[in-house]
Amino acid sequence: EINLNVAQANKDVSPMLYGLMTEEINHSYDGGLYAELIRNRIFKDSKTEPEGWSLVKENSSSQADIKLIGAQEHVPNDERRNAINSAMQACLRLTVEKADGNVGIANEGYWGIPVKPSTTYKASFYIKGTDRREPLRWPWEPKPTTPPLPVIENNTPGPITVSIVSNDGKTVYAKGTINLEKSTYWKQYEVNLTTAADIKPTKDARFVISTDRVGVYYFNLVSLFPPTYNNQPNGFRTDLMNMLVDMKPKFLRFPGGNFLEGPKLTDAFPWKETLGPIANRPGHNGSWGYRASDGMGLLEFLLWAENMGAEPVLGVYAGYSLEGDHVDAGPLLKPYVDDALDEIEYVTGDTTTYWGAKRARDGHPAPFKLQYVEIGNEDWFDRSNSYDGRFKQFREAIEAKYPNITCISTIPKTQYPAMSVKGKDADVVDEHYYRDSWDMWENASQYDAYDRNGPKIFVGEWATREGKPTTNLNAALGDAAWMTGMERNSDLIVMSCYAPLFVNVSIDSSNGKRAWQWDSDLIGYDALNSYGSPSYYVQKLFNHYLGNKIVPGTVKNTPVQNRPLTKQDSAKGVTVKTVPMLFYAATMNDTTGVLYLKIVNTKAKKETVKINLEGVNGTEPEATMVVVKGNKPDDTNSITEPENIVPETSTIKGIKSSFTKTFDPFSVSIIEIKTR
Numbered sequence: 001e002i003n004l005n006v007a008q009a010n011k012d013v014s015p016m017l018y019g020l021m022t023e024e025i026n027h028s029y030d031g032g033l034y035a036e037l038i039r040n041r042i043f044k045d046s047k048t049e050p051e052g053w054s055l056v057k058e059n060s061s062s063q064a065d066i067k068l069i070g071a072q073e074h075v076p077n078d079e080r081r082n083a084i085n086s087a088m089q090a091c092l093r094l095t096v097e098k099a100d101g102n103v104g105i106a107n108e109g110y111w112g113i114p115v116k117p118s119t120t121y122k123a124s125f126y127i128k129g130t131d132r133r134e135p136l137r138w139p140w141e142p143k144p145t146t147p148p149l150p151v152i153e154n155n156t157p158g159p160i161t162v163s164i165v166s167n168d169g170k171t172v173y174a175k176g177t178i179n180l181e182k183s184t185y186w187k188q189y190e191v192n193l194t195t196a197a198d199i200k201p202t203k204d205a206r207f208v209i210s211t212d213r214v215g216v217y218y219f220n221l222v223s224l225f226p227p228t229y230n231n232q233p234n235g236f237r238t239d240l241m242n243m244l245v246d247m248k249p250k251f252l253r254f255p256g257g258n259f260l261e262g263p264k265l266t267d268a269f270p271w272k273e274t275l276g277p278i279a280n281r282p283g284h285n286g287s288w289g290y291r292a293s294d295g296m297g298l299l300e301f302l303l304w305a306e307n308m309g310a311e312p313v314l315g316v317y318a319g320y321s322l323e324g325d326h327v328d329a330g331p332l333l334k335p336y337v338d339d340a341l342d343e344i345e346y347v348t349g350d351t352t353t354y355w356g357a358k359r360a361r362d363g364h365p366a367p368f369k370l371q372y373v374e375i376g377n378e379d380w381f382d383r384s385n386s387y388d389g390r391f392k393q394f395r396e397a398i399e400a401k402y403p404n405i406t407c408i409s410t411i412p413k414t415q416y417p418a419m420s421v422k423g424k425d426a427d428v429v430d431e432h433y434y435r436d437s438w439d440m441w442e443n444a445s446q447y448d449a450y451d452r453n454g455p456k457i458f459v460g461e462w463a464t465r466e467g468k469p470t471t472n473l474n475a476a477l478g479d480a481a482w483m484t485g486m487e488r489n490s491d492l493i494v495m496s497c498y499a500p501l502f503v504n505v506s507i508d509s510s511n512g513k514r515a516w517q518w519d520s521d522l523i524g525y526d527a528l529n530s531y532g533s534p535s536y537y538v539q540k541l542f543n544h545y546l547g548n549k550i551v552p553g554t555v556k557n558t559p560v561q562n563r564p565l566t567k568q569d570s571a572k573g574v575t576v577k578t579v580p581m582l583f584y585a586a587t588m589n590d591t592t593g594v595l596y597l598k599i600v601n602t603k604a605k606k607e608t609v610k611i612n613l614e615g616v617n618g619t620e621p622e623a624t625m626v627v628v629k630g631n632k633p634d635d636t637n638s639i640t641e642p643e644n645i646v647p648e649t650s651t652i653k654g655i656k657s658s659f660t661k662t663f664d665p666f667s668v669s670i671i672e673i674k675t676r
């Protein structure tokens with residue numbers, strides 16, 4: 001039995017309760033939301049082999065090779081001559097000694113190039129054509145130790161074919177040409193490639209640039225964009241952005257997560273180098289084993305938030321990186337604090353400010369709204385205990401310049417009392433929870449007992465980690481139970497967001513290597529298709545069906561279940577541990593009188609629950625009910641079965657101030673009741 005006291009619904013639900021968290025992990029942007037289709041477009045992703053690139057020849061009798069130039073740390077002089085700017089120092093060289101038919105370079109994309117019917121792709125690249133002769137050398141340069149290679153004449157000017165081709169080379173899906181001018185200096189060319197209406201969508205394709213003439217060709221910044229969300233330049237993948245917009249998140253926490261910090265101090269998110277034309281973005285070492293192109297730069301994050309109607313929650317680098325290096329508070333930390341102030345100015349400053357004017361030049365004159373800035377990420381890992389001083393230095397500088405901004409501490413007092421900030425409490429602290437479903441069910445009520453006089457809580461990363469690469473129904477039941485706890489306590493929880501958001505689910509068929517680093521993610525995709533996990537739907541519904549007031553309630557006779565004991569339980573002599581099976585939260589819109597009741601039944605049998613609405617003058621007899629459910633806990637969605645578990649909406653009858661309802665096994669149910 002659940003008693004809901006509607007008359008006592010006077011605590012506000014946080015207006016920013018549900019949002020999103022993002023970082024470059026699992027190919028979230030490169031090979032994910034960022035729509036660029038070319039992998040390793042400026043050839044910096046590897047030091048020796050041009051990752052993602054290969055040589056293609058129409059006839060095996062052609063003589064040609066490709067070589068990565070200038071990616072090594074100490075670049076020889078003749079290789080440095082091929083740099084375009086400080087961002088584009090490496091390039092790809094195609095040497096064609098004999099061309100029998102077309103010869104060229106191919107890019108495999110991020111586990112395939114997606115081909116869709118009647119679609120126009122924008123290709124662009126820098127290219128130059130030269131001959132092959134021994135380079136001129138300064139007198140002090142060492143003589144080459146290898147004999148000179150035979151001279152190749154420069155026959156490069158003329159048409160260059162640009163195409164999207166099946167991986168077996170047999171089907172050309174789209175084709176165009178550029179006319180390479182006679183010049184030994186770089187020039188950027190662009191061409192549109194359009195597919196026919198009758199082709200079947202596939203990702204078994206590659207991008208090819210080819211020639212039928214001898215010479216030495218150099219390539220850089222090779223780019224291929226499909227149509228993007230709202231046709232934004234340097235924009236986002238449409239299907240993924242639509243899924244996010246559908247969630248109606250209130251905020252976007254970026255750029256991490258670990259990605260904010262990087263493994264070393266020099267790998268922190270280099271926001272200044274992520275601004276402006278992509279030709280000026282060198283990319284940087286990510287935190288998850290691959291390089292980030294930084295095509296998804298600071299402005300793109302902000303536009304992403306804007307597209308969703310969400311507010312940015314900006315994580316600023318706080319002088320601590322994942323491998324443990326840190327900068328102590330004091331004068332050495334000042335440049336980092338100044339950098340954060342510049343970053344905030346880029347986000348919020350008007351065009352009279354230095355960085356606000358830069359943002360305007362980058363295409364967005366209007367400042368973005370910013371209420372929350374998070375200082376670092378998970379600084380409880382900092383064993384030197386330097387966070388107290390670092391946080392204080394950042395907070396004081398930020399509050400002095402931006403009094404309306406709230407600084408979030410990454411060390412919650414409840415979990416790390418010895419490490420949390422001393423003196424003046426942080427106004428908001430960020431708590432992270434990665435748990436299994438048992439732990440979620442056991443702790444779903446943890447916030448009921450939290451001190452209301454302490455800091456507000458940002459649950460900045462949380463997830464039930466069951467199922468991979470995207471989570472399953474049981475995880476969604478863990479998540480839903482946990483969310484009922486956050487929602488009932490949303491006077492305290494100002495914001496919450498699941499992590500990680502994205503996963504590229506591809507597996508390389510040649511070596512079995514997975515595209516992802518973190519099992520248990522919310523939204524899965526490959527180059528062509530995407531889908532939401534059961535939890536994606538649960539989160540979307542929780543946010544859609546949400547009032548502005550918390551309806552307090554009590555439960556009687558909630559069914560319980562025994563959870564398996566851990567080693568620690570046995571060591572402590574615990575013999576039985578029960579956790580609830582049924583969870584609820586209720587909120588109300590105090591203007592419309594609509595009440596949103598969420599019920600989670602985590603186990604295998606139906607549950608009949610009596611629901612009493614106290615303090616209402618009656619209800620409409622019919623209500624809308626939306627249910628996410630399945631037959632067994634490991635039911636899930638996938639690329640091949642994207643809609644195995646999706647919400648079902650129905651109208652239910654017999655709603656009164658006191659009514660009884662039976663909830664399906666393994667289900668999350670939301671009832672929208674019109675009260676009077």
Ligand code: AHR
Pocket residue numbers: 023025256257258259377378461499500518
């Ligand atoms: O969400 C994955 C990682 O988990 C985040 O990068 C980090 O903040 C946390 O440890």
